[in-house]
Amino acid sequence: MTPRDALRDAARRFAFSDTARLDAELLLAHALGLSRERLLLTLDDQHVPATFAGFVDRRAAQEPVAYITGTRAFWTIDLLVGPGVLIPRADSETLIEVAVDHFAGTPGPARVLDLGTGPGTLLLAALDQWPGARGEGVDASDTALDYARRNAAALGLGDRARFRVGDWAAGIDTRFDLVLANPPYVESDAVLPDEVARYEPAGALFAGADGLDDYRRIAAQLSALIAPGGVACVEIGAEQGRSAAALFRARGLSVSIRRDLGDRDRCLVVTG
Structure with missing residues (x-):
C-alpha cells in the first residue's frame, strides 16, 4: 500500500472526526518520525510503517490523536x-x-x-x-x-x-x-x-x-x-x-x- 492509499483508507475510518484527513496525516508522520509538513513534502518517497496500522486502529476507536502521538x-x-x-x-x-x-x-x-x-x-x-x-x-x-x-x-x-x-x-x-x-x-x-x-x-x-x-x-x-x-x-x-x-x-x-x-x-x- 502506498502512503497516499494508506492515508485515504485511514481517513475513511475516521469519518466521525471533522479532521479525518489531518488525523491520518499526523499519525503517519508520527509512525515515520517526521513532522507533518515534512511528510507532505516527501509523501511519494515514504513507506507505510507497520506501526501505522495500530495507530489507525486506536484512532478508529476514537482515542484522541494527541494521546496516540503523545x-x-x-x-x-x-x-x-x-x-x-x-x-x-x-x-x-x-x-x-x-x-x-x-x-x-x-x-x-x-x-x-x-x-x-x-x-x-x-x-x-x-x-x-x-x-x-x-x-x-x-x-x-x-x-x-x-x-x-x-x-x-x-x-x-x-x-x-x-x-x-x-x-x-x-x-x-x-x-x-x-x-x-x-x-x-x-x-x-x-x-x-x-x-x-x-x-x-x-x-x-x-x-x-x-x-x-x-x-x-x-x-x-x-x-x-x-x-x-x-x-x-x-x-x-x-x-x-x-x-x-x-x-x-x-x-x-x-x-x-x-x-x-x-x-x-x-x-x-x-x-x-
Whole structure:
C-alpha cells in the first residue's frame, strides 16, 4: 500500500472526526518520525510503517490523536500529553492573545499564575512568550502536574516555572501580573463526543449542573490575586459569557469578554 492509499483508507475510518484527513496525516508522520509538513513534502518517497496500522486502529476507536502521538502543539510550544490530562485546544490560545494585547508596549508580566494548569499549557506558553517572566501552575491532579514538570524541563523553562497541587488559589497570598485559568465548564448532564467523554479526565471537564461551579470559586479568590495593572484571563464556554461574567462582576471586578477565532465567547478579561 502506498502512503497516499494508506492515508485515504485511514481517513475513511475516521469519518466521525471533522479532521479525518489531518488525523491520518499526523499519525503517519508520527509512525515515520517526521513532522507533518515534512511528510507532505516527501509523501511519494515514504513507506507505510507497520506501526501505522495500530495507530489507525486506536484512532478508529476514537482515542484522541494527541494521546496516540503523545504531543500537542499550543501557541509557540509543543507539549507532552497523555491519559489523565486535558488536551490543549486551539481555542485556549485566545487567553494568550488577550494577555499579549494587554501587555503590548510593556516588558510584559513578571509573575504569572496558571490555575488548573493541566500539562502546563497556559503557563508555559506565557513563559515562552515573555522570557523575563516567572510563574506558578496549580492543579488538583498529580498526573497533570507530572506532565507539566516534564514539559517545563523539555522546553528549558524548569528554572522559571514551579508547579504544585492545589485547590484553585487556596493558600496563595501573592499577587500576579497575569492570572490564567481554564477551569472545567461543562454541565454535568452534557453529552460530549466519545473521544472526549471516554478518554479525557472528567474532573477537567465537568463543573456542576450549570457548568459554573468552578467560576464561583475562582471569582471569590481573584481580586486578591491580580497585581495593580495586571489582568486575569479566564476561559469560558461559548454560551457562558453573560452568566460567568456576572459572577465576577458581583465581586466588584471589571469584566469584558473576548471572542475566539470562531467568533464565540471564549475569554473573560478581568481587572480589579
